[in-house]
Amino acid sequence: MPATGSVPQDADRHLALLGARRRDRExxxxxxxxxxELVPPVxxxxxxxxxxxxxxxxxxxxxxxxxxxxxxLVAAHEVEILTVAPELRDLVPATRETLTSLAVPEERTRFYSRWRTLRIAHGIMEFLRDLLLLDGADVRAxxxxxxxxxxxxxxxxxxxLLRRMDPALLTVVVQGTDRLLVPPDPDPLIEPDTPPGEDLCAQLHRCRHVVAAPQPPAEEDRPDGEVERARAIRHVATDGTDDDPRVLAAYERLPEAERRLLHDRRADELEALGEPSSALGAxxxxxxxxxxxxxxxxxxxAxxxxxxxxxxxxxxxxxxxVRGRALADWDEHPDLWWLFTSKMPTSLSALARxxxxxxxxxxxxAQTVxxxxxxQMAYATAMLYTRHREPSRRDHQRARAWINExxxxxxxxxxxxxxxxNSVFHDNGLALIEAHRGRPHAALALVTEGIxxxxxxxxxxxxxxHRSVLRYNRAQVLAGxxxxxxxxxxxxxxxxxxxxYPEYHFDLGNLLRKLGREQEALEAYETALRLGPPFPEVYYNRGDVRNEAGDTDGALADFGYxxxxxxxxxxxxxxxAGLLLELDDTTxxxxxxLxxxxxDPGNPHLLAVLGRVHAARGECAAARDSYSRALAAAPDLVAALCGRAAAAHELGDTDTAIGDLRHAVELAPDDPGVRYNHAFVLRSAGRWDAALAELDVAAGLLPDDPDILAARALCEAQSAAR
Structure with missing residues (x-):
């Protein structure tokens, strides 16, 4: 951390400006x-x-x-813009509404994934980046x-923003107290193995320049009554955000009735402005x-x-x-208590709590009959045990008991x-449980009857x-x-x-891909990408399809994104990594x-890739070790078996090579390349008849392959000469 008030020399980095009070940071x-500044400080x-x-x-x-x-550009980011800034609805046309977004609250039976906000964050970041690039402006803050x-x-x-935005395009200045640099303690109530998502503290620690603001000087303060009241009013006028302790103290010394009246007036002012986002905060x-x-x-x-x-x-x-429940307990205001309690199970479940x-x-x-x-509580509990708990903690039989209630x-x-x-809605929940219990026909019957x-x-x-949800669930079960x-x-x-609704097109693309209809799958994926904020899984699947179609550059771009x-x-x-190896980019x-x-330290596929890297460099012992680690995690991984066999053969360990390739043949009997390699090491061991038998099978699988035919002729000659 540089000295107080210093100007960072590396101006191409984002900043964290830390200080105890807002005025000191300013x-x-x-x-x-x-x-x-891109916009005034926020x-x-x-x-x-x-x-x-x-x-x-x-x-x-x-x-x-x-x-x-x-x-x-605005049209491309319509969903993110209107989600984050509803005041812009009169300006930005809403052309991508879904049944989910249009459903009235009493008919809302589908709720967004908790990860939707992360996709929105990426979309807004890309909007800002592309806007600055299109405008060709100098770097902004x-x-x-x-x-x-x-x-x-x-x-x-x-x-x-801190992780992805180029600071030479937009320098982000994050201001707050030094508590921002203190990693939060792990929450024991979060389900184990829940992905952590983006971590601001980690970004500030990892690679951002920190400037320390001066500590506030000690002050002696003896205000008169007029100053005191002005400070109290200021607390309310700033919506309780002023961090000057004198302002909060003056507010707290004001009589309760006066405080409440000030809040009433401020709320009236804000409501008169008609800005929807204020209804979610001030x-x-x-x-x-x-x-x-x-x-x-x-x-x-509410x-x-x-x-x-x-x-x-x-x-x-x-x-x-929580704030609503603090206003009303069950005994005095049961309807209010339930109003603010009813949304908690779904929300806590979505947060892995x-x-x-x-x-x-x-x-x-316990409160009511x-x-x-x-x-509602029986359904919520059923979903906890079949969907929301970490996989090892799920109990589908217990979930079934609750859904039956x-x-x-x-x-x-x-x-x-x-x-x-209600019967159809809860039968749909039972259908999910039945699918999880390995009873897809029962699940199909339930959703079909529900429709x-x-x-x-x-x-x-x-x-x-909900009708669309049932049809979608029926499609999922039928596909399975x-x-x-x-x-x-x-x-x-x-x-x-x-x-x-982007997810429908994503799942349609996945099914088309399984059917070998790659071009239609690509079109479905591209529709899903066009309809909403960035969706990593869609880009990943599109990358796979592009790779299979020979579009290496497109696949690399998708995986990179x-x-x-x-x-x-x-x-x-x-x-x-596999594509890069095919391009001889071992680095x-x-x-x-790595x-x-x-x-994922034990990932067998990545360990196999590392084995191939070592093999390409002639590092046979290191290659064998990487392949062995891969096989310790996945004993039936054919690529690792074949790789370790090649390394073992180079190191003179023919027995290991033969054993690995024998196992690979058992796992992939219709792969002519595996059989050819098995025959090769058998030949090296002088086992010509066994090698010829493997090559006979390989030739049947790939009749015109010159390498297989040449090896087969050699084996026949050797067998005849003995």
Missing amino acids: ACRATLALPA SAHRRLRGPYTVAGTVLRALVPGALARHPE LVVDDVDHADPTDLEFLAV IPYHREHGSEPLTAGAKAL YAMDAVMLLGFYDATVDFC AKEAEAVCDEAR KPMIHI AIALASLLPDPRLRAF AELDRTLGSDEHHL LGRAQEALEEYRAVIAVDPH VLELDPGFVDAYVNR GAERDA AGLAR
Whole structure:
């Protein structure tokens, strides 16, 4: 860490400017030679606008101009822009709505993955990068303060910016206290092996320049009454984000009734502005601290809770649930308590906090005998045990017991339409459990009957989303059963009614690929990529298809982009390293193998790649060791068996070579190359008849191969000469 107030000499790096108070950080920043600001400094405090306070503020400032100059760029990032900055809906046309995004809350039966926010972060980063490149502007700076108080969506976004944005294009200045450099303690309540996602602290530590701001001087403060009141008002006017302790102290000394009145007035001001993002931050903050916390406060919190849950911002959902529950307990306000409790199991489950989710379910069950509450909690618990817990902790039989309870209770509901929908909804949950239990035919019967029941019972304009979910699930089960044509028909039927949902096109592409219809698979993948923010799995699969089609450059580009999005995507290292070996780039292949092994030390495919690298360099002993490590993890990996056999043969260990290739032949009996290699080492050992037998089979598999024919003729001659 350089000395206080120093200007970094390496101006091509992002900055972390740390200090105890905002004013100290601002004073320090004024001494630094930073590029021109892209937008005015942004406060990340989630109390202002909730999730994406930073990203939304930046987009609201930039998108109107970008739309005029580069409308195609704005259109390409429509989903990210409108998700993060809803105020822009009157400016940016929404052309990619899905049944999920359009469903009214009471018909919302599908919720986004927790990883959608990471895809959005990448999309916004690429929008900013491409906008700056298209404008051809000089390097700019983005200053973000109060990062200690940012919502997890903004922490994720800033981590992506620091990792991927070229600081020579946009220098990111992250401001906050030195707590930003303290790694968070592992959360024991998170399910084991949950991917960590982007880590801002790690990015700040790994490669960013840190400038220390001066510590604040001690001050003696004896304000009069007028100054004191002005400070209290300032606390409310800044939506509780001012970090001056004198401001907070003055606010706390104000009589409670006056404080509540100030909050009421500020909430009224913000509501009059009509900015949707304020309803996810400052407005609920002021309403819950205003004069009517149980009415206006609860209403504002409930609105925010519903909005962020529908968008997949689950940390914020839990926060609003906790704050709402703090206003009302079960005994005094049971309906309010349930309102803020009902969203917690789904949100906690999405965040891999399964133990906490189950505790909420147990708490709700203990509070009431209301059937609908028990139905919802039984379903939530079933999903915990079949889907959300870490694989080794799942218990499908226990999940089935809970879903059967939900189904039994739903069958007793007096309203026939409500009874029908709930029965179908929970039967769909049972279908998932049956699929996990290895009973796909039972799962297929359940979803098929569910489709028919909704058609019989509900109007054609009701529950479009859940009908599409059922059709999609039916396609998934059919594909798993090998009934490919029926699965294709179901996928196409779902896409016809919900054409902008990217995952449908992704799964359609996967099925087309299995059927050998590569060009159609590529078209489906490209549609999925066009419809939403960056999707690493789609690029990975497209890279595979391109590789199989001989498009090496395209495959390398796709695998490289996957690793830019997700440096922990180990399979992309495997595939790219293999391609680099085919191009004789042993240095690049070794770099990828080592990078992948740093994340997955026992990965047999990467160890096999490392073996090939050593073999290509003539390092036979090192090659044999790498192949042996690969086979220790995967004894039936044919590539490693063949590689170790070649290395062993070079080292004079013929017995090992013969044994490895014999095992490889058993695993891949129809591979003429494996049989040819087996014959080669058998010949080296003088076992001409055995070699000839292998070559006979190889020639049958590949009749016109000159190497096989020549080796076969040699063996015949040797056998005849004996």
